[in-house]
Amino acid sequence: MISGLYSAATAMDVTNRRHEMVSENLANLQTPGYRRRVLSQSSFDTMMQPLQVATDGVDSSKLLGATTGDTQYDFSQGHIQETKLKLDVALNGEGFFTVQSPDGPLYTRSGAFHLDPAGTLVNVDGQPILGIGGPIQVPAGVTTEQIEITNDGSVYANDQQIGQLALVQFADNNTLTAVGASLFTAPPGAVTTGSSAEVLQGRLEMSNTSSVHELINMISLSRHRDAAQKALNTIAESIQKRIAMR
16 A cells, blocks of 8 residues: 555656646747657566566565656657748758857857857857857958858858858667757767758747647646646555554
8 A cells, every 4th residue: 555655656756757848848938949748757567577587676666657768859840930130940750950169169050150249150049150160250340141051051141151060860860968948968979961851941949849738738737637636645545544543
């Protein structure tokens, strides 16, 4: 009966954590380049299997109930929205833009760029966007309307090429870890190749989160939590009655 309490309590905890992740996905519906978060979960019957082979010294309480794994990311492409802004770019296909940070390169699908006061192409956080050979610097006197970005990522100012976006593709996107809403970091030794994604100027790739899907998830999670809460209350009442009988 105590194990039942533990199982119901862990189920509520898992539901709460998944609810937080759904809320985060909904909060970033309009964030360019945001990748939907997914929280993996082990089912009750899966968690019970180790009990059959548990050996002495194993804390069997840890083998009961539900549990969550690491946060995973859905890297499917989001909706591409036309903005007609010269420094908005979207990737159609696999790959990432490369961003310079104090801690090393970061990667993003968000192409919401602008120029800082020094004329450097930067993201919304003011971090330089890397081209092949370094940050992309726009010559003084060139306006954003005079900048053209071609499908291969080449950047032109007044018909003169000033750089080319450094596009990167990973052999396994699941090795990436999120840094904020739309940036990712790669582990040392991650296998990369050049990306052949099509660069679309005047467009942004939006979040790949579906509001309908997340709202359905939220309703389902609420029902799961209610069921776990009911089970927890029922078991607690049964324990109280047994104690009273004694």
